[in-house]
Amino acid sequence: MVYFIVGIGGVLGTFARFFLDDLLSRTVLPPSSGILLVNLSGCFMIGFFLSLNSERFSPVLRIGFATGFLGSFTTFSTFSVKVLELYKNWGLQTSAIYMLMTIIGGYCFVHLGHALAMKIEKGPF
Numbered sequence: 001m002v003y004f005i006v007g008i009g010g011v012l013g014t015f016a017r018f019f020l021d022d023l024l025s026r027t028v029l030p031p032s033s034g035i036l037l038v039n040l041s042g043c044f045m046i047g048f049f050l051s052l053n054s055e056r057f058s059p060v061l062r063i064g065f066a067t068g069f070l071g072s073f074t075t076f077s078t079f080s081v082k083v084l085e086l087y088k089n090w091g092l093q094t095s096a097i098y099m100l101m102t103i104i105g106g107y108c109f110v111h112l113g114h115a116l117a118m119k120i121e122k123g124p125f
Contacts, residue, residue: 005060009068017073031090032082036102042074043106047113053121 017038024034050066057065079102087095 002060002063005064006068009064009070010072013069013072016069017075017078031094032086032098035078035082036098036105039074039079039102040105040109042070044109044113046070046074047110048117049113051114051117051121 017035020038021034024037025031046066049070050062054062083095083099086098
């Protein structure tokens with residue numbers, strides 16, 4: 001059952017990544033910003049979700065969402081391909097900025113998600 005839930009999460013995460021990247025790429029945003037926003041939002045979501053009290057969700061739901069959905073929603077392989085595309089089309093400076101924004105931004109958003117979850121877990125008072 002766990003494998004099925006992870007698989008369903010993976011399919012949904014893949015679809016969500018493709019849809020958001022495609023949608024954001026059609027706007028006036030700079031190149032590859034769709035995947036950057038997907039990666040940053042995924043970092044926030046995993047930091048938030050995995051920092052919540054584990055009793056809020058069943059273990060199967062936790063692994064299905066974290067490993068299945070978020071694992072396919074944000075992928076390092078997609079990040080690597082985008083860096084190579086940026087390097088080829090826009091040069092070293094643009095690809096380096098994108099790498100740094102993704103890595104540093106990812107860390108910051110995981111931290112923000114964790115901090116928000118800890119605030120929720122403590123309650124309003």
